[in-house]
Amino acid sequence: MEHIAHDETSFVRPAEVGEMELYHAKTWLGKYVFSQDAKTIAIQYAATAIAIGMVALVLSWVMRLQLAWPNTFTFIDPAYYLQAVTMHGMIMVVYLLTALFLGGFGNYLIPLMVGARDMVFPWLNMISFWVYFTAVVLLAASFFVGGGSTGAGWTLYPPQAILPGTPGSETGILLMLASLAVFIIGFTMGGLNYVVTILQARTRGMTLMRMPLTVWGIFVATVLALFAFPALFVSAIMMSLDVLLGTSFFMPAIMTMGNEADHVGGNPLLFQHLFWFFGHPEVYIVALPAFGIVSDLISIHARKNIFGYRMMVWAIIIIGALSFVVWAHHMYVSGMNPYFGFFFATTTLIIAVPTALKVYNWVLTLWQGNIHLTIPMLFSIAFLLFFINGGMTGLFLGNASVSMPLSDTLFVVAHFHMVMAVAPVMVVCGAIYHWYPKITGRWYHEGMARFHFWVTFVGSYLVFLPMHYLGIMGVPRRYFEITGTSFLPDSAQTVNASITIAALVVGFAQLVFLYNLIFSAMKGQKAPGNPWNATSLEWQTEHTPPQHGNFGKELPCVYRWAYDFSVPGVEDDFIPQNVPPRSTTSEAAS
Amino acid sequence: MSNIFTEQPWIADTGPIAPALSGVQISVNARRSALKMLLSVVSVFFLLMIVAYGGRMLYQDWRPTPQINLLWGNTGVLLLSSLCLQAALLWARAGKADWVRGALIGAGILTVLFLAGQLAAWQQLTTMVLGDFSNPSVGFFLMITGIHGLHMAGGMVALMRTIKRAFTQTDIQSMEHNVSNCALYWHYLLGVWLLVFGLLFTGNNFEVLLKICGFI
Known part of the structure; x- marks a missing residue:
């Protein structure tokens, strides 16, 4: 192999602006607690999100125990069951997945992948985490107040959410609303940071179209979140005022407990519109980072460039834009004008086109690739299987006429768990295993990781696939117990019990996962700087784990995209983004 | 390119x-981008x-907000505050640091006056017949009005920092950057106020609003 010397300056022009000045903490508190280093903040986000996520996991066990063996566990009464349903849903969607993908992966990966020293506003980034932490504390506090946490369902629909009789209508609902408002303030601080860093702090040569798809996914999801969360913020404020000041934004004239309430003229449907104007983009706030990350995992572990990179970028952007005009497909049974239903069914089905393109491109990337069945690749393939399954059932629920009889059944629960719970969680797990050697400098335990994968993959299918059949039979969601119904055979209860057993086993596997992460961070084998032979900049750092400032004395220069795998005529099967053109033989020849 | x-x-x-697409090569103010x-x-x-x-206005039981004349005065005060910041920006560009400081203080005082006026309007409203x-x-x-006021109050934090820097720093270019961001924020909140005040709280604009919202 001929190696030709190169002159970097002939390719990369000097920067117009100087490098950012980093704040170097002098105290332990400043370095590890109130850190301004995006990587530390990322770990803080991830640890907090996973901790509260574990609470939500336990709450799912509470639900499953009741559904499998009704009235066996005396500590589960109807109020507690509804509280578990509500808190499980809200924690998983907002406080775990959103925070983990954007606050966790976003903070760790954006500066490293675009070649920046840190986020552009490190202090604001630190504040963002602590505001998020406060939101989590407020939420957790609702478990301990009089009346307990809210049991209104994660959608918090009024008037039910704030009327007496609903669990947590005294204080729990207010803490939930306050926590959401605080979360959104914190996220806005972080989100502005992510967007401005991506737009303005990319290193020389890192054009937008050379960014790894992980960054594209997080970028578009952040923009979505910035524009969707205000709807939730507005509705949280309005509902709080209805509770505290007796205003009537959402509360109609209504009788409660035999008495006439003070409210007049409020509109509960207004809340539904506002909630779902946030709620549907929220699906993609979780899904788009997963799309981006899984694209990179598949490409790296199949040693092949991603199929249709530009199409993948535009699909992310188009899905993000369309996600703002489909919200009312969550409201088909609210009595809307049929023409509205037609409009929203149409936009919902249109969004399937760019989504399907992405699925094809993932499969085509795998096609004839040099597939390495590493743990991240196994989770990526599992993501595809869950996502395709969930996407197909989305076609049923997107159609108004088919959706109506399935509304509020376990079919819906099965669908959204497949598509926006288990599928993104598969990516989360794959991504953690993928970047673990970079973050900790050590290898995880392979055996425990494989155990975790197979139990989670098979177990999750055993949980959610049979749930579709229960839903088609008409089993409703959120019911404490169903007894004495003529339309359900006894076998439905047997299926419910088997789902619960699978859910408990899957939950146990997550404990093994966490043990592996913690144990291996201390005792795992030392990992090299670029163990997967990956091309993107985070793998080209001088130190592993990367130090404060990410790169050495000089920021890297980028000469190519992140998908130069198995390039013909090149000795190695990968070319890092910061390798100049003339240092590879094929390009030198050309 | x-x-x-x-x-x-x-x-x-x-x-x-191509430098224009290459991130750090572009010398754009990151704070300005974040503010936008x-x-x-x-x-x-x-x-x-x-x-x-x-x-909500579409429903038959809709009762409009009672008219509060004080809001016209508050609008004038906010307009003056915004003009002060624009003047501060122009003087910063002209290198007149002392004038900048005076204009910034003027903008701060007028903003506090605006917020006090809004609180007085709340007080008036609660004493009116339809004010329940x-x-x-x-x-x-x-x-x-509460959320708009909170945004103004948040802006005051930035304005106070800008005033402090204007008195402690001599770098007129840095001063111009800060004043420029404050001015943009104030002009924006003035625009928002004119919109919500004109459309929602001055009466007789219901049809215009419903058309804008696509309800008729």
């Missing part, structure tokens, strides 16, 4: 990289409240 529509990312560099992004987010926020207001909280339009009034 390549861009996101035409760039072929699979082709490695064969010549100098924030204002876009805040716009969505107010837009949603206006649409919600319009949607169960009237949805009163709820909207309190919420929208």
Whole structure:
């Protein structure tokens, strides 16, 4: 192999602006607690999100125990069951997945992948985490107040959410609303940071179209979140005022407990519109980072460039834009004008086109690739299987006429768990295993990781696939117990019990996962700087784990995209983004 | 020059990289970009409240907010505050540091006056016949003016820092950057106020609002 010397300056022009000045903490508190280093903040986000996520996991066990063996566990009464349903849903969607993908992966990966020293506003980034932490504390506090946490369902629909009789209508609902408002303030601080860093702090040569798809996914999801969360913020404020000041934004004239309430003229449907104007983009706030990350995992572990990179970028952007005009497909049974239903069914089905393109491109990337069945690749393939399954059932629920009889059944629960719970969680797990050697400098335990994968993959299918059949039979969601119904055979209860057993086993596997992460961070084998032979900049750092400032004395220069795998005529099967053109033989020849 | 529509990312560099698409090479003020992004987010926020207001007006039991004349005076004060910041910006560009400091202090005093005026308007409203909280339009009034006021109060934190820097620093260019960001924020909140005040709280604009919201 001929190696030709190169002159970097002939390719990369000097920067117009100087490098950012980093704040170097002098105290332990400043370095590890109130850190301004995006990587530390990322770990803080991830640890907090996973901790509260574990609470939500336990709450799912509470639900499953009741559904499998009704009235066996005396500590589960109807109020507690509804509280578990509500808190499980809200924690998983907002406080775990959103925070983990954007606050966790976003903070760790954006500066490293675009070649920046840190986020552009490190202090604001630190504040963002602590505001998020406060939101989590407020939420957790609702478990301990009089009346307990809210049991209104994660959608918090009024008037039910704030009327007496609903669990947590005294204080729990207010803490939930306050926590959401605080979360959104914190996220806005972080989100502005992510967007401005991506737009303005990319290193020389890192054009937008050379960014790894992980960054594209997080970028578009952040923009979505910035524009969707205000709807939730507005509705949280309005509902709080209805509770505290007796205003009537959402509360109609209504009788409660035999008495006439003070409210007049409020509109509960207004809340539904506002909630779902946030709620549907929220699906993609979780899904788009997963799309981006899984694209990179598949490409790296199949040693092949991603199929249709530009199409993948535009699909992310188009899905993000369309996600703002489909919200009312969550409201088909609210009595809307049929023409509205037609409009929203149409936009919902249109969004399937760019989504399907992405699925094809993932499969085509795998096609004839040099597939390495590493743990991240196994989770990526599992993501595809869950996502395709969930996407197909989305076609049923997107159609108004088919959706109506399935509304509020376990079919819906099965669908959204497949598509926006288990599928993104598969990516989360794959991504953690993928970047673990970079973050900790050590290898995880392979055996425990494989155990975790197979139990989670098979177990999750055993949980959610049979749930579709229960839903088609008409089993409703959120019911404490169903007894004495003529339309359900006894076998439905047997299926419910088997789902619960699978859910408990899957939950146990997550404990093994966490043990592996913690144990291996201390005792795992030392990992090299670029163990997967990956091309993107985070793998080209001088130190592993990367130090404060990410790169050495000089920021890297980028000469190519992140998908130069198995390039013909090149000795190695990968070319890092910061390798100049003339240092590879094929390009030198050309 | 390549861009996101035409760039072929699979082709490695064969010549100098186009600087405009290369992140750190562009000398744009990051704070300015973040502020513009924030204002876009805040716009969505107010837009949603206006649409919600319009949607609620369609119901037959709608009772409009009582007219409060004090709001006209408050609007004038906010306008003057915004003009002070614009003057400060122009003087910063002209290098007149002392004039900048005076204009910044003037803007701060007028903003505090505006916020006090808004609180007085709340006080007036609660004493009026239609001013009870169960009237949805009163709820909207309190919420929208309250959130607008909180944004002004948040802006005051930045303005106070800018005033402090204006008195401690001599770098006129740095001063210009800070004043420019404050001015943009104040002009924006003035615009939002004129919109919500004109559309929602001056009466007789119901049809206009409903048309804007797409309800008629």
